[in-house]
Amino acid sequence: MSLHLVFSPAGLEACSSRWQSGDKFVLLGNGVYAHKQALDVGIQPTDLHLLGPDAEARGISSEATGSPVSIDYPAFVELTLQCSPIVSWNE
């Protein structure tokens, strides 16, 4: 089970055709802007996470139903414990 760290909308585009069912995702940095597109490409809401401080800074809220879960850094660490490999996508 891989963990995909998506740092930008372009990163999501690159990642979106290279993942497998069951993989987990963290949108961070400018990647949080792509939270709707992430759901549109078929990533399950339960597999998708927004890094909370980055989303809050950018005015992106994940309160709506079906939106990804907002996580803090300890939860981010927890995800990295569960998954391998960890792949970063920025373009």
Add this chain to the structure above:
Amino acid sequence: MKYALAVHGAPYASEAAAHALFFADALLAGGHSIERVFFFHDGVYQGLGAQVPPQDSFNVDTVKRWQHLAAQGVELGICIASGIKRGVVNEAEQTRYELQHPTLAPGFELVGLGQLIAAINNADRYVEFPA
């Protein structure tokens, strides 16, 4: 678990430093260890010693934050090949290339690419923070 971290983004051009520093803090607080933080590509600029952070910026002095991490025993390795070609040099390289001043901030060291691979080989997880 043991982690190897890599930072590829330069200061102000990316959030790489902030992400990596907060992540590193969470790792250590969670009882995990960091084999090495390796700075590669434009990430080598994180180790420049002459940076003057803007006084009115929310961002704190990241060099000082890196140095705080180093003081906790975490090795900060600047890729020597990527570093010297971008002007990040220690005293040894300054002398070797007859440059005017060393530019590497205290707390960082210039290391070969092999140190990245060694850290990854020894670690359980590898996490990259891009530009």
Add this chain to the structure above:
Amino acid sequence: MKRYLFIISRSPYGSSHALEQLEAAMVAAVFDAKVAVLFRDEGAWCIQQHQAGAAIGQKTMTNVLAALPAYDVEELYVCADFLNTYQIQTEPTLSVMPIRLPEQQALISACDVVITAQP
């Protein structure tokens, strides 16, 4: 022995990304890792034939790629979709396997370490 995948996502000459990724791949192989390289998106231009880096004072990328087997880096893959879309003509002396997206998914999942080193 860890299985490494180096992903090259930028074309050669315009930035040092591809060259620096390949240097890292060669070092990993020296450390006895099992190393694969995937050229995706703009990175696929690395394998274009008839390159002449000397025209702009740089190392010719295909010469660097030709030296990889000497460093035990022999698993080279390229995104087949990009190759086809942009009609990239592969340098004939190189051994690079075009793979489609599902195979790229499997390749990523099968590796222990993925180095994207994205600028």
